[in-house]
Amino acid sequence: MRVNPVREWVREQRCLSSTTLQPEQKPAAPGASLALSGLRKAFGDLIAVDGVNLEVLKGECFGLLGPNGAGKTTTIEICEGLTPPDAGAVKLLGLDWRKNANELRQRIGIQLQETQFPDKLTVEETLRLFRSFYRQGLSSEEAIRVAQLEEKRKSRVGTLSGGQKQRLAMACALVGDPELLFLDEPTTGLDPQARRHLWDLVDELKRAGRTIILTTHYMDEAERLCDRVAIMDHGKIIALGTVRELISSVGGEHIVEFAVRGDAIAVDVSRLTAIDGVRSHRVDAGFHQLAVTDLHTTVPPIFAELAAMNLELSEFRTHSATLEDVFVALTGRNLRDE
Amino acid sequence: MSSLQARFQTSSLFQLTLARFRLFLREPEAIFWTFLFPILLALGLGIAFRNRPADVLPVAATTPQLTQALAADKGLNAKTVDAAEGAHELAIGTIQLLAVQTSQGVTYRYDDTNPDARAARLLADRAVQAAAGRHDAIAAQNDLVHETGSRYIDFVIPGLLGMNLMGSAIWSLGFSIVEARQKKLLKRMVASPMPRWQYLAAFLLSRLLLLAIEVVVFLGFARLAFEVPFRGSLWQLAALCVLTSLALSSLGLLIASRAKTMEAASGLMNLAMMPMWVLSGIFFSASRFPAVIQPFVRALPLTAAIDALRGNMLQGMSLAELTAPVAILLAWLVIPFAIALKIFRWR
Numbered sequence: 001m002r003v004n005p006v007r008e009w010v011r012e013q014r015c016l017s018s019t020t021l022q023p024e025q026k027p028a029a030p031g032a033s034l035a036l037s038g039l040r041k042a043f044g045d046l047i048a049v050d051g052v053n054l055e056v057l058k059g060e061c062f063g064l065l066g067p068n069g070a071g072k073t074t075t076i077e078i079c080e081g082l083t084p085p086d087a088g089a090v091k092l093l094g095l096d097w098r099k100n101a102n103e104l105r106q107r108i109g110i111q112l113q114e115t116q117f118p119d120k121l122t123v124e125e126t127l128r129l130f131r132s133f134y135r136q137g138l139s140s141e142e143a144i145r146v147a148q149l150e151e152k153r154k155s156r157v158g159t160l161s162g163g164q165k166q167r168l169a170m171a172c173a174l175v176g177d178p179e180l181l182f183l184d185e186p187t188t189g190l191d192p193q194a195r196r197h198l199w200d201l202v203d204e205l206k207r208a209g210r211t212i213i214l215t216t217h218y219m220d221e222a223e224r225l226c227d228r229v230a231i232m233d234h235g236k237i238i239a240l241g242t243v244r245e246l247i248s249s250v251g252g253e254h255i256v257e258f259a260v261r262g263d264a265i266a267v268d269v270s271r272l273t274a275i276d277g278v279r280s281h282r283v284d285a286g287f288h289q290l291a292v293t294d295l296h297t298t299v300p301p302i303f304a305e306l307a308a309m310n311l312e313l314s315e316f317r318t319h320s321a322t323l324e325d326v327f328v329a330l331t332g333r334n335l336r337d338e
Numbered sequence: 339m340s341s342l343q344a345r346f347q348t349s350s351l352f353q354l355t356l357a358r359f360r361l362f363l364r365e366p367e368a369i370f371w372t373f374l375f376p377i378l379l380a381l382g383l384g385i386a387f388r389n390r391p392a393d394v395l396p397v398a399a400t401t402p403q404l405t406q407a408l409a410a411d412k413g414l415n416a417k418t419v420d421a422a423e424g425a426h427e428l429a430i431g432t433i434q435l436l437a438v439q440t441s442q443g444v445t446y447r448y449d450d451t452n453p454d455a456r457a458a459r460l461l462a463d464r465a466v467q468a469a470a471g472r473h474d475a476i477a478a479q480n481d482l483v484h485e486t487g488s489r490y491i492d493f494v495i496p497g498l499l500g501m502n503l504m505g506s507a508i509w510s511l512g513f514s515i516v517e518a519r520q521k522k523l524l525k526r527m528v529a530s531p532m533p534r535w536q537y538l539a540a541f542l543l544s545r546l547l548l549l550a551i552e553v554v555v556f557l558g559f560a561r562l563a564f565e566v567p568f569r570g571s572l573w574q575l576a577a578l579c580v581l582t583s584l585a586l587s588s589l590g591l592l593i594a595s596r597a598k599t600m601e602a603a604s605g606l607m608n609l610a611m612m613p614m615w616v617l618s619g620i621f622f623s624a625s626r627f628p629a630v631i632q633p634f635v636r637a638l639p640l641t642a643a644i645d646a647l648r649g650n651m652l653q654g655m656s657l658a659e660l661t662a663p664v665a666i667l668l669a670w671l672v673i674p675f676a677i678a679l680k681i682f683r684w685r
Binding site: 118120125131133135 | 348349350352353354356357360361364365518521522523525526528529530531532685
């Protein structure tokens with residue numbers, strides 16, 4: 001029996017007693033939902049994916065992270081069976097696109113980056129259409145409830161806001177009750193409130209135990225949603241792990257940033273990096289950034305050294321290290337520069 | 339029963355066809371071009387080329403005696419003018435002919451390239467000669483015939499029907515597919531387990547449903563307003579309409595199979611349809627074109643369609659007598675469809 005987490009969740013929402021539920025059990029098999037090895041894809045001279053190896057476990061929410069053009073979308077479209085790889089192996093749910101394409105399409109859910117559904121169909125009609133492609137799945141009613149589009153059921157797609165359209169795309173991805181869900185940049189172009197709304201939706205899906213693979217170029221999104229992330233750059237995976245592991249790999253849990261008035265060259269960097277607990281230093285857009293292990297033991301000596309150098313501070317601030325800092329540490333570039 | 343109905347309603351082919359149908363009905367412009375425009379065109383042409391009772395031709399003469407002689411003919415409306423005024427009226431077209439009294443007899447001033455003026459010349463001369471005492475050598479009687487089926491409107495209705503079938507098939511298919519491709523909807527659809535053939539089949543099914551409405555409305559109008567004849571079998575006429583629509587849909591599919599933008603698709607559609615608008619005999623017979631290009635003209639799907647429709651409606655020909663155009667249409671159905679399936683760009 002297939003696991004049916006969304007339906008289960010919907011049932012919970014409807015406060016049905018658990019005794020009425022059919023005994024549905026997750027298969028104990030720990031096997032990977034997705035396994036990529038030696039994946040390569042080039043478009044002409046451009047190498048979009050350059051030897052990617054990856055495993056995503058069942059029930060995991062996995063984030064593929066990186067700047068625009070890093071190869072995330074190409075990677076995910078290879079996984080979705082939309083693009084054939086030049087080399088390498090793709091296994092989804094233990095199946096292969098070349099042999100089990102129809103079976104796989106029944107069992108995965110897909111949300112593409114820029115799909116525009118027909119403006120003149122209603123939400124309900126669109127979902128009924130997509131539902132008809134699947135052997136089994138949610139009813140269009142359930143999908144509407146999961147995506148919280150109840151009030152828009154009879155509205156035409158053309159009248160929906162960006163966030164509502166994205167939730168409709170999500171509902172279309174869920175309507176076949178997929179075992180594996182691909183979300184390609186689900187919140188790109190949305191306003192902050194709509195983003196948060198979508199994150200809540202992904203949270204619910206995670207709680208229901210669904211395997212989710214999403215791409216994003218927002219570090220905060222990955223931190224908020226993903227159990228594990230892979231950071232991609234120039235077609236390669238340059239870091240892989242939980243958010244906590246990646247952040248601690250930078251060498252400091254916190255980042256101290258400051259700027260000085262006048263000549264920044266007057267800053268003697270060696271005196272700062274000599275402070276116990278300061279792990280690294282770099283300059284970005286006029287700001288000195290120090291990765292430090294502990295704020296309360298490192299900030300006083302940093303102040304003392306700056307005062308000793310006779311520098312006047314124009315800015316001083318600290319933040320907890322983020323995936324953004326990880327990316328900077330690994331590539332020397334900012335994500336937003338891309 | 340209800341479970342059968344439910345299975346039908348959850349079938350993907352039904353849902354795809356329903357979606358196509360809805361999308362068409364929710365597009366007011368499409369409804370205008372498909373249903374109203376051909377009717378307006380037929381109405382306009384019907385009025386412009388209606389068979390009027392023979393006109394009374396306006397003429398003038400320079401003397402009252404001549405005017406009297408001319409007025410004796412029921413086909414002429416004569417008045418007396420002086421020479422200068424007559425020349426002016428000839429120039430602006432309010433009279434077709436000016437009869438000028440001269441010392442030798444009568445001079446007729448008229449434009450011999452204008453058929454009405456030539457008719458006025460014949461009538462005027464007959465009236466003047468009769469007034470002068472000429473008698474007919476042979477007694478003649480007129481027996482007037484006004485038969486439907488040989489009028490211009492009868493000729494043009496099958497042409498307009500063919501043109502309309504072409505337009506709706508090519509525009510609706512081409513634009514819908516290219517729009518879906520441009521909006522990445524096509525990509526999303528093929529990423530789902532939807533059988534690809536059903537996506538294309540849904541276009542043809544919704545087209546056939548619309549075709550039934552389109553043809554019945556248009557031909558019904560032609561019948562009621564102009565009493566256009568239907569001399570062949572109505573079932574065979576329906577079969578010809580279906581064949582025409584499918585053959586041109588197949589061409590529309592081919593046009594839409596690669597194009598990535600609406601502009602590109604629009605250009606290709608015009609490129610495909612323009613020769614047929616001009617050459618396929620919508621408004622006048624295609625046989626007027628020079629013999630050199632006749633093989634090309636005959637091979638066009640719209641020429642074959644219009645020939646077959648006219649054969650059925652005006653001459654009452656059966657399908658067995660229309661094998662040549664039907665074979666051409668079948669070829670246009672099969673070949674572009676096969677190519678389109680091979681080269682179709684799904685994303």
